Amino acid sequence: MAQKVTPMSEDYSRWYTDVVQMAELADYAPVKGCMVIRPYGFALWENMRDHLDRMIKETGHVNAYFPALIPESFMKKEAEHVEGFAPECAVVTHGGGKKLEEPLVLRPTSETIIYHMYAKWVMSYRDLPILINQWANVFRWELRPRLFLRTLEFLWQEGHTAHATYEEAEEETLKMLEVYRVFAEEVLAIPVYPGAKSDSERFAGALRTYCIEAMMQDGKALQAGTSHNLGQNFAKAFDLVFQDKDGETRHAWNTSWGVSTRMVGAVVMMHGDDNGLILPPRIAPIQAVIVPIYSSDEDRAAVFQAAETLKKRLASAGVRVHIDARDQHKPGWKFAEWEQKGVPLRIEIGPKDVAKSQVVLARRDTKEKAPIPTEEAIALLPGKLGEIQGDLFERARKFRDEHTHVVDDYEDLKKIVEKGGFAFAHWDGTRETEAAIKEETKATIRCIPFEEGAEPGRCVRSGNPSKQRVYIARAY
């Protein structure tokens, strides 16, 4: 903790990179665009992954693993898909010392290979639905990489399902979007706007893409999860057919949906401050850190005994707790380091605290700090963590709501997205207007919400009739 992070107000982008590196979440790898996820960052990802994995399984899905190497010809079978992904592909041309007959693409996403396999496995309607998810690394050649947000290789989960009817596929697509919304809001404490993407922002090969959009502290949007109704596009490209109850051969309907390590970046940008990371308790690798304070050896023994007892009792109450036992650092140094690492609660124990059977409890988010009887602290701590989780969400929601503006004037829209914030404005639904807005403001249509804003009006740019307001913002 020798270094301080760049203040957010000075340079948000620099602040982000500082926080990620100083909290030891990640580091740059030797290959440009690649990243090393360090133990503290990986523990955070593991907690996120385990939560989401449970939610995916509870909704009836099972995990599997498909190969990372995809024949180049597979990518070309679905016309839109290849157009969207070919420019980003990493290609293996040599293996075992020889040039390959056909180059292999490192999966940028796995629709092609997965639907090829489903075509082998599905015979009749009885084999449907297939509800499979995989946790995997994927590769997309990024020209402007940023730790967690855009890296050449990243980790994610990708669900791929096959259904007998359009209705079932659409229901699945929306069900998983809702799983993502709950995950973002309840686990990561990140409020999101769910909705549909415009046609030009659709996943390459999808019929329709839904997403959840979050607002970071600089007012820019971050797409936090997508769920695609793929229609029969891939089923037709990969001959994924089944015999229906009536004996007819039909193409299946597919969906796919994914969330990635990008969400670690979202957590950093959503909750952090100028002292570093602030982690929501539900995913924090360490929820409470105990810092013993002592100068003499005698004090040290008494303080550590109290710390160990407290640790055991908190651990058995289900709290992830750590004692910072390093002798080489002063308490103040440790405080700053754990603040940088975003640990929700700090517990200080000094000789006077031991004498009074108390501890000093400090909250990372609000900086509140006060002595409290040890027994009370133990009883209160799990609830306190829940309170912090809720407060982080509320703070984020308040920020987002304050920076979301109903806008009917194009000049206002320009100012808002320039300054940072979402414009909730009417759009005439055409690609031309969308392209013009993007060209003129660097902002894009983040999502078309399901219900709110469904009212007749005039497009903020073209003045043509509109049925619906949409969220418009600059985005990561």
Next chain:
Amino acid sequence: MAQKVTPMSEDYSRWYTDVVQMAELADYAPVKGCMVIRPYGFALWENMRDHLDRMIKETGHVNAYFPALIPESFMKKEAEHVEGFAPECAVVTHGGGKKLEEPLVLRPTSETIIYHMYAKWVMSYRDLPILINQWANVFRWELRPRLFLRTLEFLWQEGHTAHATYEEAEEETLKMLEVYRVFAEEVLAIPVYPGAKSDSERFAGALRTYCIEAMMQDGKALQAGTSHNLGQNFAKAFDLVFQDKDGETRHAWNTSWGVSTRMVGAVVMMHGDDNGLILPPRIAPIQAVIVPIYSSDEDRAAVFQAAETLKKRLASAGVRVHIDARDQHKPGWKFAEWEQKGVPLRIEIGPKDVAKSQVVLARRDTKEKAPIPTEEAIALLPGKLGEIQGDLFERARKFRDEHTHVVDDYEDLKKIVEKGGFAFAHWDGTRETEAAIKEETKATIRCIPFEEGAEPGRCVRSGNPSKQRVYIARAY
């Protein structure tokens, strides 16, 4: 379950492939040598992984993630390492539509990139030890692929540690070998011989390689986990130095150790029979399957009600239980399918059983089958699963012991390894003799045990003096 597996006695290799495919553990992928791990196989791997992950964390290690793409130049920095791995590498030459300036290797193992990063992170002895593990996919170009046993891409964990002294590194290497032994024996019910590899079987770049060796049902050996003391070879190649307490700059000492999806193949080959898979209860995705038996709708309702009640009670006792509710299959068909899938216990419930408050309990491994009062079944089931786990291990140990022969005559050794089994024989310790044995018998020195067999004798092939018996066998 239309098809039957090829009997083991007819063709062990065919039997293996049949079991893997018919139990739906895995399937062939479009790229030769690649494999799809299907949901049932992946659930099995998840259980294995979660057990081992806990054991790795309990011994003080943390997880992280390093990139899959390694600059080709990195592979060349350690001379033995590149010699060992270069022939197996998959190489990315193009990315983002352009030819790369330097080709990238898909990690066949991650020593090079990981020690490069450690060199950035380590300054002083206070930064040591580093005890990091990663779960990842790795790529080795295989010319003779077999599902799970040898595939072009596989999943594994690889631990990579850095220490201040040789002694610490050696202690770590042996500690992780012991973790693997306990994992193989207590979790997978696979008895193993731990020991050291001969120099010619050492990991490319290691000072010393330790391993655990298992015997499959055809008497062939399968290496079930390796732990390497890497000495300072990689530290020197990657400038991994630290300032010691005395102010001197020294090279760190490294270890690495790994276990892979190959172990799924080991479980299949170790425990299966001519009816298919037999899974050890501790890792079985389904520990008990309930098969309802009925003909009328009335019976169906009563039987399913009993099945649901039983399922709930068993689940709350911690048993992974599933009801086979498919109406389209007859009970006999279901029995055969669950046998193929290796579920340890089958519970049959028919109308007569409901009337008598009993169930019929069938063991997969012994085929024992008997009615038992429902209450008794619930009380007894968790213990029964433990009993099966123990019995599988004992059966495997008995088989292994019966097929391990102390041998002093070279012709006997030839017969034993030809027929299938381990020869425990004296070896003079030279590369020449080892090469001759391999050439003449297709068998290799599987391991040099730590204590047993440490007695003076004469080499089984050269007649020269030997201090130690070693295990010799043909291997997967």
